Amino acid sequence: xxxxxxxxxxxxxxxxxxxxxxxxxxxxxxxxxxxxxxxxxxxxxxxxxxxxxxxxxxxxxxxxxxxxxxxxxxxxxxxxxxxxxxxxxxxxxxxxxxxxxxxxxxxxxxxxxxxxxxxxxxxxxxxxxxxxxxxxxxxxxxxxxxxxxxxxxxxxxxxxxxxxxxxxxxxxxxxxxxxxxxxxxxxxxxxxxxxxxxxxxxxxxxxxxxxxxxxxxxxxxxxxxxxxxxxxxxxxxxxxxxxxxxxxxxxxxxxxxxxxxxxxxxxxxxxxxxxxxxx
Numbered sequence: 244x245x246x247x248x249x250x251x252x253x254x255x256x257x258x259x260x261x262x263x264x265x266x267x268x269x270x271x272x273x274x275x276x277x278x279x280x281x282x283x284x285x286x287x288x289x290x291x292x293x294x295x296x297x298x299x300x301x302x303x304x305x306x307x308x309x310x311x312x313x314x315x316x317x318x319x320x321x322x323x324x325x326x327x328x329x330x331x332x333x334x335x336x337x338x339x340x341x342x343x344x345x346x347x348x349x350x351x352x353x354x355x356x357x358x359x360x361x362x363x364x365x366x367x368x369x370x371x372x373x374x375x376x377x378x379x380x381x382x383x384x385x386x387x388x389x390x391x392x393x394x395x396x397x398x399x400x401x402x403x404x405x406x407x408x409x410x411x412x413x414x415x416x417x418x419x420x421x422x423x424x425x426x427x428x429x430x431x432x433x434x435x436x437x438x439x440x441x442x443x444x445x446x447x448x449x450x451x452x453x454x455x456x457x458x459x460x461x462x463x464x465x466x467x468x469x470x471x472x473x474x475x476x477x478x479x480x481x482x483x484x485x486x487x488x489x490x491x492x493x494x495x496x497x498x499x500x501x502x503x504x505x506x507x508x509x510x511x512x513x514x515x516x517x518x519x520x521x522x
Contacts, residue, residue, distance in 0.1 A: 296329035364407035366460035
């Protein structure tokens with residue numbers, strides 16, 4: 244109860260509350276100093292039975308954050324138990340070819356097809372697309388922004404709009420007073436619906452989630468030669484670590500950099516010269 248009001252500005256605040264509800268089966272009725280390594284390991288391996296290592300780590304990280312706050316700031320406990328998170332596999336990168344994406348769009352109902360095209364045009368996360376409001380869109384300046392309260396990294400995110408994104412927005416003007424994406428006059432609350440899954444099936448696309456549209460955005464930018472620092476800003480990533488996941492997509496982008504050394508000798512450097520002994 245002490246923790247919940249403090250990080251309410253976080254984009255993950257609601258998911259934190261859901262995690263704490265699940266953790267109640269293990270932590271309900273416990274004093275803070277009863278949460279030791281043994282108990283945390285029970286939670287760790289209990290959660291891992293029903294979720295991925297990455298998801299389990301989010302639960303463990305939440306426990307650690309609360310305990311650290313209770314120790315370092317609230318001074319309710321003297322120490323924080325040490326425990327390890329699972330080692331996570333390298334992040335998933337699942338994209339689509341242009342032909343696959345075209346097939347998917349043709350199979351999607353109109354409201355989801357527009358959202359999918361807008362997602363790959365801007366790289367915005369699902370929640371930011373679904374909840375986008377007209378007050379944050381400026382068609383004349385070809386620009387939209389996501390306020391810090393609605394952005395995952397906690398900072399405002401500015402998004403330049405290309406023609407692909409603008410074409411979607413122009414079709415939707417006037418349909419709703421506040422929300423951009425709607426269905427039958429009401430704001431869209433869910434995208435991973437039966438209609439989405441059926442469209443994937445008809446398009447012959449397997450192992451693809453809505454979030455993977457963001458991977459498609461990043462992958463195609465890399466293939467188009469967008470530099471790392473520009474892609475980081477376009478995607479709204481806090482650090483360049485996420486961008487590095489796409490380095491393998493376009494290795495040819497480094498070819499020009501590798502060839503710069505050719506100017507320092509080329510063939511002459513490649514062929515060793517016999518040194519003449521001095522007498």
